[in-house]
Amino acid sequence: MTHLDKGKYFKKHPEDSTVDEGLKEEIVAQAKENDIACSKAEEIAGKKGMTIGDVGKAIDILNINIVECQLGLFGYGEKKKIVQPAKDVAPELKKNIERALQNGRLSCAAAWKIATDLNIPRMKVCAACETLKIKIKPCQLGAF
DSSP states (O other): OOGGGTTOGGGGSOTTOOOOHHHHHHHHHHOBTTEEEHHHHHHHHHHHTOOHHHHHHHHHHTTOEEESOTTSSSOSGGGOOOOOOOSOOOHHHHHHHHHHOBTTBBOHHHHHHHHHHHTOOHHHHHHHHHHHTOOBOOOTTSOO
């Protein structure tokens, strides 16, 4: 989806798609001015025992914008993204990233796993990808 699709996220899903009322209430309660932070979506997934993808689909259906990507890639106002390329990339991090590539890209889920496995911030994985010219896609929430 692009900025031109803003407010039409529901179109990614079948017309008869619905959202469980309890999940809807939780998402709406966490949203501010029709925006919900990636971290809040992750929180909701954990609380509800759902996948982050299922929460992302519900957010789409409710036409709520996902902001403040935990990898720093989108949702930061005029700046769009806040991640900056790393000055250098540790060999172990580079090896883990390269091993996880699919079609030359690193999925958001793989980036999160690498961060967990290496006990480093998620944004550090993304910064390494910026340096290595590797795109992170797809987003677990379905944002891009």
